[in-house]
Amino acid sequence: MPRIPNQSDAFTAIAEPGRRRVLGALARDEGRDVTGLVQELGWPQPRVSKSLGVLRRAGLVTVERRGRRRVYRVNGGRLRSVYDWVRHFERFWESQLERVRARAERIERESRSARESHNPLKGEHDDNGHRERNHPHD
Amino acid sequence: MPRIPNQSDAFTAIAEPGRRRVLGALARDEGRDVTGLVQELGWPQPRVSKSLGVLRRAGLVTVERRGRRRVYRVNGGRLRSVYDWVRHFERFWESQLERVRARAERIERESRSARESHNPLKGEHDDNGHRERNHPHD
DNA sequence: ACAATATATCCTCAATCAGGCATATGTCAA
DNA sequence: TTGACATATGCCTGATTGAGGATATATTGT
Numbered sequence: 001m002p003r004i005p006n007q008s009d010a011f012t013a014i015a016e017p018g019r020r021r022v023l024g025a026l027a028r029d030e031g032r033d034v035t036g037l038v039q040e041l042g043w044p045q046p047r048v049s050k051s052l053g054v055l056r057r058a059g060l061v062t063v064e065r066r067g068r069r070r071v072y073r074v075n076g077g078r079l080r081s082v083y084d085w086v087r088h089f090e091r092f093w094e095s096q097l098e099r100v101r102a103r104a105e106r107i108e109r110e111s112r113s114a115r116e117s118h119n120p121l122k123g124e125h126d127d128n129g130h131r132e133r134n135h136p137h138d
Numbered sequence: 139m140p141r142i143p144n145q146s147d148a149f150t151a152i153a154e155p156g157r158r159r160v161l162g163a164l165a166r167d168e169g170r171d172v173t174g175l176v177q178e179l180g181w182p183q184p185r186v187s188k189s190l191g192v193l194r195r196a197g198l199v200t201v202e203r204r205g206r207r208r209v210y211r212v213n214g215g216r217l218r219s220v221y222d223w224v225r226h227f228e229r230f231w232e233s234q235l236e237r238v239r240a241r242a243e244r245i246e247r248e249s250r251s252a253r254e255s256h257n258p259l260k261g262e263h264d265d266n267g268h269r270e271r272n273h274p275h276d
Numbered sequence: 277a278c279a280a281t282a283t284a285t286c287c288t289c290a291a292t293c294a295g296g297c298a299t300a301t302g303t304c305a306a
Numbered sequence: 307t308t309g310a311c312a313t314a315t316g317c318c319t320g321a322t323t324g325a326g327g328a329t330a331t332a333t334t335g336t
Binding site: 014020024027082083090094 | 155
Binding site: 033034035045046048049050052053067068069070 | 281282283284285
């Protein structure tokens with residue numbers, strides 16, 4: 001039985017770029033209703049609601065009923081658990097030396113794009129396939 | 139076309155508990171080879187290698203060839219991008235007031251477990267389905 | 277009670293993913 | 307070179323996922 005990463009886990013919840021966008025939007029204001037998010041994001045309402053649902057079940061946001069509206073807010077507590085986890089690796093970027101060494105190692109790079117290539121050429125030309133965004137602040 | 143969250147995205151890479159374990163194991167020492175991880179984690183080797191592959195493509199770890207061994211190390215730079223993103227939400231847990239308010243709102247809780255219930259009872263008995271670990275430091 | 281508004285949930289589909297296992301590739305030692 | 311060791315990759319499968327669209331549920335105003 002594969003896959004346990006329940007969507008109600010904070011890490012899984014923020015793995016999706018769209019949901020990160022939602023959190024970002026929520027963070028800008030102090031509480032926002034679904035309609036507001038729909039307008040800001042330009043997404044169909046069901047999609048927004050579903051993203052909010054995942055975030056809600058992950059405990060990353062809270063809801064307050066205001067009449068027919070529902071005001072969503074960022075729930076810091078949960079995000080903090082992610083923060084704390086990442087924080088454990090702080091020492092790996094704190095020292096400049098670390099970065100230098102890491103960079104030196106990156107020279108003799110790792111595997112190529114993984115899916116493509118499969119290039120049977122002798123010299124295994126390492127390449128990381130750097131096509132991702134390095135700052136997923138979506 | 140659904141699903142874009144490429145595995146070579148740092149957030150997606152750390153979404154999987156197993157991969158978080160690997161990172162944790164790597165963080166304990168200063169460089170570790172696959173065999174070492176296999177022993178520490180008790181996983182079949184292919185699984186370890188595959189986890190490392192994802193982390194590698196996400197730029198979260200680096201490899202250094204040492205003979206037939208491959209020494210993996212945590213790459214702080216990438217983890218930092220996650221750190222920075224989460225950090226933007228710092229104000230949501232910094233103030234105790236925030237937490238108090240959030241807690242007050244949590245009282246009138248959100249949706250029930252999502253999958254189950256569907257209880258047509260009038261009074262919507264909110265429940266967050268708090269069955270996840272709140273500290274995924276796996 | 278009815279219509280309109282606001283939001284959540286259901287269903288289906290295509291794509292992705294993790295895990296298991298077998299196997300390929302690479303490297304060292306004799 | 308041969309064989310053992312170390313690691314990566316390919317394939318298959320069951321399960322999960324996100325998106326889209328339709329629809330259900332709730333709430334307010336008249």
